[in-house]
Amino acid sequence: MVFPEQLNHRGTLFGGAAIALMDRAAFVAASREARGDVVCAGADDIEFAHPIQPGDLVEATAVVERRGRRSMTVSVVVVAETLSTGERREAVRGDFHMVAMTEPEAPQGDLA
Structure with missing residues (x-):
């Protein structure tokens, strides 16, 4: 839910707060995919389509695309x-570039 302390001077959700929410969602999706520690290396194509009003519920959905x-x-x-x-x-969409901080594990099994 959007609370008053998250609002900008126009009375809608501050863009930085929206991006922070998106970064957290991207972190969760990337962590699940990597099964390890990840960090955000950057973001692209963030588009604000509709303002988010105080009292609105917000839902962030993150999908690993590549x-x-x-x-x-x-x-x-x-x-x-x-x-x-x-x-x-x-209301908002964008792409986040996440990097795993550890090397992926090698496949298990006998290597001849």
Whole structure:
């Protein structure tokens, strides 16, 4: 839920707060994929489609779209929901580039 301390001077969710939420969601998705420690190396194509109002519920969905040996791209979509009406709208989307801090483990088994 969006609380007053998260608002900007226009009375909507501060963009930095939205990006922080998205970064956390990307971190969770990337950590699950890597099964280890990850960090954010950057973000691209962040688009703010609709303002998020105070009292709105926000939902961030993160999906790993590309995976390399130690890096991955996670797409994050934030949906805002007006609590009183149930109206849902895509508010923000963007791509986060995450890097695993440890080397992937080698496959188990006999190597001849």
